[in-house]
Amino acid sequence: MTAPNLFLVYVRDVERSTAFYRELLGIEPVFTSPRYVAFEAAPGMLFALWSGRPEAAVPGTPRTSEVGLMVTGGPAEVDAIHAAWAAKGVEVLEPPHDEVFGRTFVIADPDGNLVRVSPVD
Template identity: 30%
Template structure:
């Protein structure tokens, strides 16, 4: 049986340069694909792909980012000037927040609530 090794969500964007700048503000290393219309954002061994899609074909995407401290992540992203939905405790034991990029793509991020263990 084949083993999956990693996953990279692909977020549709209308302006690649703006999207790369946004993810760079979040602490990702970014780079455009040399062929144009596509880019990459990497951080802590994670990767997002950003692809330019015509407005009439665009839909937003979403990804969940497991972090060790969602409050610290929210504070760092807020300090970079990004609007952050403040982490809240959930009934499923995660302390979750979210950011929405300029194209409507959502990164929800969470860490175990205090006293909870990660599953």
């Protein structure tokens, strides 16, 4: 069996979300269409935004997953990313704090999808 290699995030406005993730992560899409945009997260692994299912991307839909960004550099790196993103005006849902897996924080994208920064396991 192969490992998962596509991670989809449902969004209402693909252009707005593409700009958000492009600015936030400093990466460019590898594929763009009117309702679907993909970024290469790692060789052979895509992180994609999709508005093809609008009933699944409404504000009242509970968010039960997170987009994760695992970083090297320890707690100082997590705090530095938080400071940089907060300066951009992102919505911080959980400020930096220590968890069982290390320093972490959580923001929301424009659709309320969760984005967590944490140390590499």
